[in-house]
Amino acid sequence: MDYCCICNASETIDHIFFHCYLAKLLWGIIKEVFHLPHIPKSLKQFAEEWLQGKGPIPVRLLMFLFAGFTWALWTTRNKMAIEKKFSKAPTDVMHIGLSYSCSGLFFFGRTESDWEI
Ligand SMILES: [Zn+2]
Numbered sequence: 001m002d003y004c005c006i007c008n009a010s011e012t013i014d015h016i017f018f019h020c021y022l023a024k025l026l027w028g029i030i031k032e033v034f035h036l037p038h039i040p041k042s043l044k045q046f047a048e049e050w051l052q053g054k055g056p057i058p059v060r061l062l063m064f065l066f067a068g069f070t071w072a073l074w075t076t077r078n079k080m081a082i083e084k085k086f087s088k089a090p091t092d093v094m095h096i097g098l099s100y101s102c103s104g105l106f107f108f109g110r111t112e113s114d115w116e117i
Contacts, residue, residue: 005081014042016077017070025090026069026097068101 002011006020017023018041027039036056040046046055046066053059076093079085087093 005077017073018042018046022076022090022093023073026073026094029094030065030069064101065097068099068103069097071100072097 003009004011004015004020006022009015009020015023018027018039030036031039034057040050040055049055050057050062051059055062057065072093076087076096
């Protein structure tokens with residue numbers, strides 16, 4: 001079994017994306033920005049409720065946010081665990097996640113007619 005490079009807990013998918021300190025920081029910020037009553041506690045809950053449109057964020061926006069932030073978490077954690085490179089501030093992962101999410105919204109959030117000159 002692998003252990004989290006941040007808090008030494010068992011490294012599971014739910015731990016990496018929902019329970020670890022860095023994930024909680026990201027979800028906490030998302031909760032405040034969107035005035036959410038709660039945040040998902042597991043991938044199962046996220047998939048069964050939020051991705052089915054039962055959550056408080058529209059599914060299309062949620063997909064971009066989730067893809068951007070999970071990729072930011074994954075790459076940040078890999079840099080820590082493999083390359084031993086640590087961010088100067090935990091909020092760096094938020095900026096990376098926003099960057100990925102905005103890139104996705106810019107490129108994939110458009111319709112074909114948006115690209116016509
Ligand atoms: Zn952890």
